[in-house]
Amino acid sequence: MKRNVLLIEPNYKNKFPPIGLMKIATYFKLRGDNVVFFKGDLKDFVIGQITDDCVEKLNHLDKTIDWKLRADKIFTYIKYGRKSDLANVGVNDSDYAILILPWLEYFRNYYRKKEYEKHPKWDWVGVTTLFTFHWDITIETIEFAKLLVKDKKNLMVGGVLASLQPDEIEKATGIRPFSGTLHTPYKDIDEDNPYVIDNLSLDYSILDEIDYEYADSGAFYGYSTRGCIRRCPFCAVPTLEPVYQSYLPISERIKRTQHIYGDQQNLLLMDNNILASKELPQIIEEIRSCGFFPGAKFIQPNLYIIAIRNLRKGINDRAYIRKSWKLLKEINDLKIFSEKERTEIYNLREKNSLLHLETCTKETLISTYKDFAKYFEKRYARLKGKLRYVDFNQGVDARLFNEERVSLLAQIPIRPLRIAFDDIKMKDIYLRAITLSVNHGMKDFSNYLLYNFKDKPLDLYRRLRINVDLCEELNVSIYSFPMKYHPIRDEHSHDRDYIGEHWNRKYIRAVQAILNATKGKIGRGVSFFEKAFGKNEEEFMELLIMPETFLLFRFFFEHIGYTQKWRKEMSELSDEERNELYPLIFNNDFNHIEDITDNEKYRHILTYYKNYRGDIADHNSALYKLKKEFDQSNNNTNENDSNE
Ligand code: SF4
DSSP: OOOEEEEEOOSOOOSSOOHHHHHHHHHHHHTTOEEEEEOSOHHHHHHHHHHHHHHHHHHHHOTTSOGGGGHHHHHHHHHHOOHHHHHHHTGGGSTTHHHHHHHHHHHHHHHHTTGGGTSOOBSEEEEEEOOGGGHHHHHHHHHHHHHHBSSGGGEEEEEHHHHHOHHHHHHHHSOOOOOSOOOSOOTTTOTTOOOOGGGSOOOGGGGGGSSOOOTTOSEEEEOSSBSOSOOOTTOSHHHHSOSOBOOOOOHHHHHHHHHHHOOOSEEEEOOSOGGGOTTHHHHHHHHHHTTOSTTOEEOOOOHHHHHHHHHHHTSOHHHHHHHHHHHHHHHHTOTTSOHHHHHHHHHHHHHTTOSSGGGOOHHHHHHTHHHHHHHHHHHHHTOOOEEOOEEETTOBOGGGOOHHHHHHHTTSOBSSEEBOOOOGGGHHHHHHHHHHHHHTTOOEEEEEEEESSSOOHHHHHHHHHHHHHHHHHHTOEEEEEEEEOOOSSSTTTTSSOOOOTTOOHHHHHHHHHHHHHHTTOBOSOHHHHHHHHOSSHHHHHHHHHSOHHHHHTHHHHHHTTHHHHHHHHHHTOOHHHHHHHHHHHHTTOOTTHHHHOOOHHHHHHHHHHHSSHHHHHOTTSHHHHHHHHHHHHTTTOOTGGGOO
């Protein structure tokens, strides 16, 4: 018997699709089960399911009205139960209103009185997890999943957080999670499971079942190695993937993805330490054979053909109905079509009830395929080829760079090459890695700079400076992404409040305020960098201690002279006064200045930290008006100051 399988990703923001769930989706589909993927508000998910049941019931009671067309109204009524919501459903349009009304009330109560908890409909539920600091939303999701699954032994929790903190999750939810990767035939789902789930290809179609869009979509995802040969103390990899696997074939999986879901532009490999693999030459050759060599271009396949073909094959109706509807909506607005053609497309959509997702059906989409096909042919014929890239998105290990390995890397179109630069002590190794890469023709680099660990604030500045200077010297592009360290265990692993031994709250907030203005990354441009982080180490340290509002609206507060006044007062402090005042600033809590010091001079300086923040956001304040005038006179060109 087919099982109903629900896969859930908690509703946190993330860039990459849930690869583990995509493999599990493939597994269950191979076994012939129904699989549904969800990421979003779980209550809305439940209401959506109840709405579907309600629509089915109403269609059964009165076939003269297509209740599916009113599904959104029914959804709202079930959710809020207001009289006006009920009126919007238009029950009185039906000759059977007297029968319809009690059923609507029944489904409303089914949700409101949480009847659905008594009748769970899912045979198997899988919840993936990610960062430890997503703890609250993850636990909430697991708790909700417990209500949806028929038998709690068929609720599987896996992923990063689950592998790092299985005991904590069990304590919080009563569910023992699965730790690690599914790299052996896992028997807990099915005793007769012949598959190694980790080796299965990904089900890309599930991503079209949800509204959420992953920033890094449009790529093949995978691993050509697993684990890492090192044991860096800040890193979760040694726990998550304790055994280094130096070769995992990727070409079969890529071919299968191309065949079912269509070609993808880029290849995103999540390997943690690819350079440690003895099979690197073979991996590079395999990547090239999959069409990723320098200069290789990607031609976007006709997504409409793929969507309709997959609908015909019944690969994932839920996903491909949404996808086809989206594609039809999209072409309707394209400027490549004349006004006349756009009207034709619209009329066709209207005539076939394809304007709204609620009214799109698989049958109509398939039967109207030929009517729309010519527009999609025109659309895709005009698309130009785009260069394809490979991204080892977890970074490569600078310590393992040598001529041979770099010459291998240069045989595939890597962009950007992410070289880890987590510690200033690695400076020489890092410089050598960049230089070797540049000598082999690479020009686009990126790196995550870990801070708030054992490092000192100046270490961060120095690493950033090295990158900005290298961009100039070598005429290359290096994007730096400072990444705040969060512990993966114990205190503060469930929140984002950890402060490293050389850091304090004020410094952390200051770095975040600066990054806010640079949108989290620092690229080429010495002058931009120097304005953001300071011309030298002294200026950087001054920025760290500067009132946050002055940092956020840097140009404005300099323009009105407040920054200069604050600077002057700070410079007049004696060493002893500084030693007393600074710890108060480091705490970064200025709500009750009078409670933290009796010293009038300190209190006065601390008002720079307390005041202005509220005023600058208050539309009636003089400061706000002054800021608006400043913005207008500067045409809003100051990046720092436009970031309110
Ligand atoms: S080298 Fe990278 S992946 Fe390996 S343990 Fe260190 S930080 Fe983690």
